Amino acid sequence: MVNPSDTPPDPYAFPKDYTSDPVTTPYAGKKRVANAVCVVTGATGGIGAATVVRLAEEGAKGVVVVDLDQAKCDSFVEKLQQSKTCGQTQFLARAADVTKEEDIEGIFKAAMDKWGKVDVAVANAGTGTALRGITEETVENMEKINRVNSIGVFLTIKHAAKVMRPDPKVPGTASIIVISSTTGLFPAPLLYPYSTSKWAARGLGLSSAAELGPRGIRVNNVHPGGTMTPLLRGGFSTETLERIRKSYPLRRLANPVEIANTILFLASDESSFVTGATLEVSGGACM
Numbered sequence: 001m002v003n004p005s006d007t008p009p010d011p012y013a014f015p016k017d018y019t020s021d022p023v024t025t026p027y028a029g030k031k032r033v034a035n036a037v038c039v040v041t042g043a044t045g046g047i048g049a050a051t052v053v054r055l056a057e058e059g060a061k062g063v064v065v066v067d068l069d070q071a072k073c074d075s076f077v078e079k080l081q082q083s084k085t086c087g088q089t090q091f092l093a094r095a096a097d098v099t100k101e102e103d104i105e106g107i108f109k110a111a112m113d114k115w116g117k118v119d120v121a122v123a124n125a126g127t128g129t130a131l132r133g134i135t136e137e138t139v140e141n142m143e144k145i146n147r148v149n150s151i152g153v154f155l156t157i158k159h160a161a162k163v164m165r166p167d168p169k170v171p172g173t174a175s176i177i178v179i180s181s182t183t184g185l186f187p188a189p190l191l192y193p194y195s196t197s198k199w200a201a202r203g204l205g206l207s208s209a210a211e212l213g214p215r216g217i218r219v220n221n222v223h224p225g226g227t228m229t230p231l232l233r234g235g236f237s238t239e240t241l242e243r244i245r246k247s248y249p250l251r252r253l254a255n256p257v258e259i260a261n262t263i264l265f266l267a268s269d270e271s272s273f274v275t276g277a278t279l280e281v282s283g284g285a286c287m
């Protein structure tokens with residue numbers, strides 16, 4: 001005789017807390033990333049800082065603020081701790097270079113030592129380059145940009161995947177978000193180093209989503225269009241920014257918080273069935 005407790009769980013069953021009651025869901029009244037421990041690289045820059053703030057506003061338990069300069073990380077964390085809306089979250093300020101494996105290993109270890117888990121990793125650190133035709137572009141520049149924007153993403157995914165232990169009973173608890181670019185979706189002449197690094201980041205996100213899915217780890221790619229951050233302001237003239245803005249159907253560039261809100265969705269269990277996505281946030285640039 002078969003004992004019902006010996007029957008393996010039906011993998012196609014809805015989660016236990018699924019409700020057909022049309023007036024409530026398991027998400028009612030819940031902060032969107034309540035209790036999550038998050039690591040954000042490039043966290044004192046435009047999109048990174050907005051992401052840290054949104055994760056904290058939506059109930060993250062802890063956020064590791066990772067960037068190149070310790071003093072910048074410290075002063076950002078100090079501000080966050082004084083904020084009324086972010087002050088409930090604990091922060092760790094860590095200087096790290098995403099191109100150095102020992103640094104990346106160290107930030108995930110620091111998170112594990114402090115909180116015993118990592119739920120969300122945002123591979124956001126990135127750097128840009130001047131516009132240059134292919135006959136002028138150099139191997140040195142190709143290597144430099146690709147090292148940060150693709151090797152950095154590789155190391156972040158690798159070490160996040162090493163420590164993440166999602167609870168298989170709770171869908172959507174482990175999420176890695178890769179920040180690529182619209183230049184990782186369509187041709188970007190004059191931006192060879194940047195564009196190749198962003199196509200590589202996209203490939204890393206998609207391949208690791210396929211590998212890590214069975215372990216319950218989701219990996220998704222965000223492809224921002226022009227977003228008003230130090231990277232964009234420093235890289236392009238006002239005339240070029242105007243030209244980019246006018247080419248978008250929404251006729252404007254993004255505020256960093258608009259990219260952060262997309263990252264927040266992918267970090268939260270609201271996106272629990274989303275993995276391997278190519279999420280373009282660009283005012284319609286790639287239509």
Ligand SMILES: NC(=O)c1ccc[n+]([C@@H]2O[C@H](COP(=O)([O-])OP(=O)(O)OC[C@H]3O[C@@H](n4cnc5c(N)ncnc54)[C@H](O)[C@@H]3O)[C@@H](O)[C@H]2O)c1
Pocket residue numbers: 041042043044045046047048066067068069096097098099124125126127148152179180181182223224225226227228229230231232
């Ligand atoms: N701003 C845009 O228009 C735009 C568009 C598409 C994609 N992106 C991507 O979004 C991400 C964030 O860019 P942003 O616009 O906020 O730029 P930003 O310059 O404001 O922030 C980038 C951050 O990454 C950090 N960083 C750079 N190299 C690093 C390294 N080796 N190790 C650790 N940190 C490092 C910088 O110190 C900086 O704080 C980048 O990956 C960028 O390529 C930006």
